[in-house]
Amino acid sequence: MLWLYLHFPQLQLDSLLRTSSTSSAVVIVDGQQHRICQLNALAEKSGIKLGMRLSSAILLCSDLSVVHYQAETERKRLHSLTQQLYQLVANISLIPPKGLLIAVSNMLKLYGDLSTLWREIQRWGTEQEVSIQASCAYEPLSAQLLAEADHGLISNDKAKLQQLLRQLSIAQLPISKTQTNKLQRMGIHTLGALQQLNLAELGKRFGPDILQLLSKLSGRHPEPQTFYQPPPGFNHHLDFLHEVYHFNGLRFPLNRLLQDFCLFLQKQQLQCEYLRIELHYRHAAVSQIDIRLAQAEDNLIQFRQLIDLHLAQLTLPEPTIAMSFSAPQLSPKQVQSTDLFQQQHHTSSPLQLINRLQAKCGNQHVSWLATHPDHRPEKNNYYHPAHLPRPLSSSATLLSERPTLLFTQPQPLTTEVILLNGPERIQTGWWDEDPVCRDYYLGVNSRQQRCWVFRDQQGKWFIHGLFA
């Protein structure tokens, strides 16, 4: 069977440059020593090379954008590339983070010949703005090694491919550095040289792994491949028989859709974080209702409540004639280990409550109350928007001896106060342009309220809070 391997040597860089244009040299660095693992043309032009240390690279080019390598970014991009490529070819196997393996033989019927298929793939690659090194071979691993070494060939000529393979440097083989070094020190530099050796003697010196590798490359040890299956999405379009004037009229069709949807989710063991409802009219532009959930769900009641809240805020510009419902991003369901005997799913979780509050009041009106380890009272606690990721709860506790009610802004002290305790001096915060220097006191005013007052450096008095 003929295989085609696509290797994406600079996947992270390609994705980066695709989404943000830059006129400067860009490098991606990896590891403790910050070695260059990907670089753009501009960086290459200034003399920077792969494997160079960042410190040397900086000397060559002072205007350098530096990004850290992230395998996760590449893995995600590889997934989305696969999704796209699936439109062109069927049997794709993912070799994360940088490679795809295609079973070509089956596709030749569709495309006629190899070069047509390859042209299509190249066009797709240009569209996706991704650099590709590719090679064919009759064994998956051979194709991969040839592609990774950029020593490949798009051909079904067995003899030529074998010859290329024989020329492959042993440094390209998936064996340890020590083993590579050992082989090189015996003058064995290519796969061809390695293959010529007596297998028994080789095994005695280098262990069974290398023998297994050789047999994989020669096809004596075929590797089963798992091919990519696209994750299902959920799309539904519904033309109404009658014009619908009020959102109440949408409830029934929506309910049906939701029921189908939830059934689908549960069957597929998926959950949904985001769904979109579109209402179509005769004249007016389509209304889009985007529903984002703070937590992925597969639960009918949750969806229904949220959708009801959203629809309640909607006024239809004119009668609607059709509705489409889509949930493009479905994720595998995270199995929560709910105790059999704790009927937890009956109570709504805080996140569900937030979902509902956000739907009702709008995102910007829902906040977390958060604390931060800072001696300045204003910075010690603050509001954090609920739709942003929740700040990691640090060990920041609220300081004791602080008033129950803290004013957002200190107010000038206008009434007489008898001081009971103090001063507590707070003099810090030089680092964020908001330094304070205050002497705080506990006092009692004429209404017998215990208040927290302070004097600033100019000698002015303020009240900052009240104790219970």
Place this chain on the structure above:
Amino acid sequence: MSGAMTETNEPLYYSELHCISNFSFLRAASHPEELVARAAELGYQAIAITDECSVAGVVRAYTAIKQQQLKIKLIIGAEFQLNDVFIVILAPCRRAYAELCQLITLARRRSEKGHYQLELDDLQQGLAHCLLLWRPLFSPYLQSQQEHQQNLVIAKWLSDHFPQRLWLLYERQLLSSDKLKQQYYCHLEAQLGLPVVCAGNVTQHSPTRQRLAHILTAIRLHKSIEQIGFSLPANNEGTMRPLNKIQRLFPPAWLKQTEVINQRCQFTIASLGYQYPAEIVPVGSTPMRYLRQLVKQGQQERFPDGVPNPIQTIIDKELVLIEEQGYAHFFLTIHDIVMYARQQGILYQGRGSAANSIVCYCLHITPVDPQKINVLFERFISKERDEPPDIDVDFEHQRREEIIQYIYQKYGRERAAIAATVITYRFKSAVRDVGKALGIAEEQLSFFISQVDRRDNELSWQTQLADLGLNKQGSLAKHFIQLVEQLIGFPRHLSQHVGGFVISAGPLSELVPTENASMQARTVIQWDKDDLESLGLLKVDILALGMLTTIRKSFEFIRQHYQRSLTIAEIIKQDDPDVYAMLQRADSVGVFQVESRAQSNMLPRLKPKCYYDLVIQIAIVRPGPIQGDMVHPYLRRRNGEEPISYPSTEVESVLARTLGVPIFQEQVIKLAMVAAGFSGGEADQLRRAMASWKKNGQLKQFQQKLIAGMLARGYKIEFAERLYQQILGFGDYGFPEAHSASFAVLAYVSAWLKHYYPASFCCALLNSQPMGFYSPAQLIQDAQRHHITVSPIDINQSQWESHLQFPSDFEQDNQNQDTNQAKDTRHASIRLGFHLVKGIQQAAMQKLVQQRPVNGFSQLEQINALGIHRSNLEALASANALKPIAGHRYQARWDIQGETDTLPLFTNPDISAPTQQLVAPNTVADLLEDYASTGLTLNIHPLQLLRQQNKLGRCVLANQLAQRRSGSVVTIVGLVTGKQRPATASGVTFMTLEDESGNINVVVWQNTARAQKQAYLTAKILKITGVIEKQGDIIHVIAGKLVDLSPLLLSLHAQARDAYS
């Protein structure tokens, strides 16, 4: 002394009893000097420096008080955190001080470097004289009965062990809990009947240090400022407070206790009497009498024909001085160590001002005949400068450990320890740590550091950093420069001095605490060499020097093969014109101190003809004198191109020996005295400030005084300014004549050996690696250019070290060979040793050599049977050392790996299946394997190979450059073997290229380098087109165009693989 007036008009007497300096590393934000100065300014009675389990900062505090004549008393103490209990211990008297030192030593020695560990029980004994301030537990809002009970138990225990010496320590940081805390202390005071004393818990001398204090905390916690929140104090009350504020904050009765304690503290660190070890002097003698006796004996050895009268006069004068200053023990101690080295055959040499005395010559501390360098006598021990004698002793680097062990064994670890070196923040470390604390990304910081040129005299690093766009980095960054400035010079940790030993009569731990160093079984004291000097304590410097190893090994070869016994003293007896002629040709590879590129450039210009010329040569090629614009005038005057003049006879007396140009540190100091009227003490301060001005900028304070002093004595302002500039230049690298004189001895001896016994010398150099300026490959090439045969590593010929071989060694009849017959130096060849093979074990190879059959190994199996680890054999195979018995190196390696580790019992010679035959390496592969396994090749040079393949184009060889006209354009190609950017020449890089015929010196100007950055920075093989510049015998190529030919190296790798493709 005046105190602030209280409301009742009583003066307030306040002593700060709890104050830490930046020697509590990363905890406090002021230097000890700043703390005492501020305390004096505020009118305190006394200040206790109480660093955490340390007295490392106290000598600096003491020195500041003494030098600036501050009106403040210094109390010595330390704070300790023992689990829940926090205490401050103060030393009221000498006995208490010894107790404190012992306690610190105990706590430090049982923990790893930089840490300590102490339990309450440790306070039970040995602290009979110390005062103790105890801070009871107090948690403001959770004050539980249990905690109170715990306080009562501790209080009971402490008052039992510290009767009348225990106080409750009350400190107020302006927190909301202050009131409760004070009430609780009142309660404790009443219940326990213990006095309360108040203190400031001071961590900084000025409120302006708050930012730095926060930064230090962040550095300590390895986080950024914004992440550490409550780990920072809420306010700035760690600052030393003015008296009127103190008065408002504390009850008068508690304040009074500070004065009570102050009155009890009568110990001053100046009174530390240092006693030399007694065993140096024989029973019944006195140190001075014994010293005189030893000098007398030495005289007879050194002057067998009788001491000339002038010499005798000097000896007598020196001895009187030694007696007056009480230094007899010091000379005796060094004499004792040096005698041990002589006994063991370890080569050594003393250097330093006192080392160049005739007394030291007689004591065999130095081999320099003082008659040759009489010019040095004026710098012996300067009585008026009150500076301790300076003698460093260098030993062979491979055997210095034996000397150190001798000292430990003779005096015991309780009485001998190594001085500390205080590692302080430098520019790079400060940028890195401050940057991290401010949350600047690490790559950004690396970028800053790489971009700032610290040698740029025109743009300060501050300006350069600002130019790099630092201000755009956010609000924090604007503090960056100021914080870096403040942090530079801050101590970071204590490390081990290179070899400064302190030896005392009694236990050292009564004098100064010792703590663990990072090296196993090494301890360091908590003071560095400046501290020791300030207190007048003497240290003995035991240093390691590679060249001494080389010389000793050369002597051994010469004795073994040529039946000639040599000593350093004998060689330097007279100046040999042939040896100087060699140096004048800049033929100096391997010669001590004058082998570097910059030095060898100077040799043909300075043309040293005698010993003293070498002394100058060594000192002249240093960054100092050139920054001070002084070398060229010396050369011009020496060549008679410039008149020699002196602004006054006093100046002439100082500068005559260097033709009116100050070259040595001593001359600058002396000039400050004779021309600017510095007193001896001031000159000594100047000397110390010079050594560390880059670190702390202390030199500035002398500028005014120097210039004013010289103007007042009628010198011109230009001369005065220039002298100051020279002092700045000397600062970093200033080289004392006394040291140069000793180094010149070794330079001459090594040059002599290179001239007369080149093979022995080269072989000894190879066996002393790593040392010096050149790699083994370069040393071997130099030997080959001197027509010495160098033979490859060979399983049957080589020893562990490289050795000399003679034709007679190969005569079959070894029995009849007369080993005692001197051989001809011209026949000596060098056989490289196994030590040059990378990744090989010495023990394994020694075993191999021992068990090698007389006629050598003939089969691989014989070696296998030795049970040596296979990795050694593989390394030998790759170095081609197995060639005589196992074929080419690839095959040898394959065969070795195929050998199974069977016991001899089971070896079955019948099963000898034909093994796989590997293809032999080609020439290129051989070359690459040589470099990979030994870093050198005796076969074809890579450039020759490339030239044969017509890959280099038309170019001139290194040895053809001499025939080219100066000013003509040439193209050269070579391996880049050296890139030196001396501070002496701004913007210039010296590059060394190597081809098969020799080395080429290339000069690359900054603009050339900038324009062709990539080739300049990364090329391994360079092709350079440039202009020849000749000055006498020196040939440079001034680089114009640089072409990176490194891909040719890759092409070689490809060729090496050709066999299979």
